């Protein structure tokens with residue numbers, strides 16, 4: 001009944017855990033969740049007000065399929081100001097979330113049989129979006145030893161004449177790793193030498209710690225800019241996940257093809273949400289800093305506490321709001337042989353919901369989101385510590 005193309009899409013393995021956690025909560029059980037993939041703050045008031053005003057002023061009709069000129073202009077200025085990147089309006093498209101921008105970009109770049117380099121741990125949707133385009137994901141494994149960043153020589157070994165694209169995500173979901181400018185320069189040099197494209201997912205660019213500054217790989221040279229599609233959005237920086245506004249910038253021909261595809265699928269992103277997005281990008285930015293300071297406090301707390309749970313080891317996230325600890329040393333105990341059975345048992349026994357690393361291609365890890373209060377982090381970590389103690 002269902003097409004072959006769609007049948008091969010894996011159901012989200014994270015869904016099983018979160019469904020079970022929800023069910024337990026509904027039964028009145030005290031479940032602590034570390035699964036959140038979105039900030040736990042509300043959208044700032046001035047952004048909401050701009051949207052309400054747009055509704056009242058009748059901004060309720062179709063806009064150009066690729067987004068309003070006003071929002072593209074705000075995005076153009078954002079690239080210039082934040083990333084030192086100069087794009088024209090024709091090199092920018094507004095989509096229904098960054099996820100949609102990624103989908104469009106992968107669809108227009110990949111042909112049947114093309115290979116896409118995908119460093120792991122990877123964000124779940126990349127691999128399915130690659131397959132949906134008929135392309136072949138080529139997973140490039142990274143390890144905690146390199147802070148989950150690709151080693152140029154190993155990346156280069158995976159390149160074939162069919163390599164079309166590399167997907168880069170810095171700061172990373174799920175590891176919180178951030179590539180330095182030097183590391184990006186190495187990757188850019190390889191892309192130029194072998195002539196493939198880069199999709200750079202920079203959705204967490206504003207959520208950075210330890211005084212780090214975001215560098216977009218597209219900003220390294222005019223040559224690499226031509227080969228890069230930058231993906232970004234409002235969801236994470238401004239707590240606007242439900243608004244569904246994302247965007248992409250790149251070569252005019254690619255953006256035009258993405259607009260064409262979008263015009264026959266979703267048409268424009270919601271008109272009044274686009275007005276809200278203009279307010280977010282052009283309005284006061286202090287709200288972002290306040291959120292990041294709070295995330296930093298939670299990260300410090302979470303990492304310090306994880307450090308006291310002996311068999312678990314974790315790299316120090318430098319961006320986003322996730323930690324990706326290794327559970328390798330406890331696997332094998334009590335017939336728990338993979339991340340899914342670990343997460344299942346943890347939820348069952350201690351009522352703590354975390355995301356199995358399997359979802360990101362690393363079955364000996366789990367992902368903890370710290371988009372939750374310090375109090376929750378403390379209570380959850382007490383339980384995780386007790387759970388692990390009980391395994392020995």
Ligand SMILES: *Cc1c(COP(=O)(O)O)cnc(C)c1O
Pocket residue numbers: 037096097098099100123169172173201203232233234235236241244245246
């Ligand atoms: C949240 C997220 C996105 C998608 O964001 P939307 O704009 O809400 O679609 C894209 N990439 C990564 C890595 C994410 O974590």
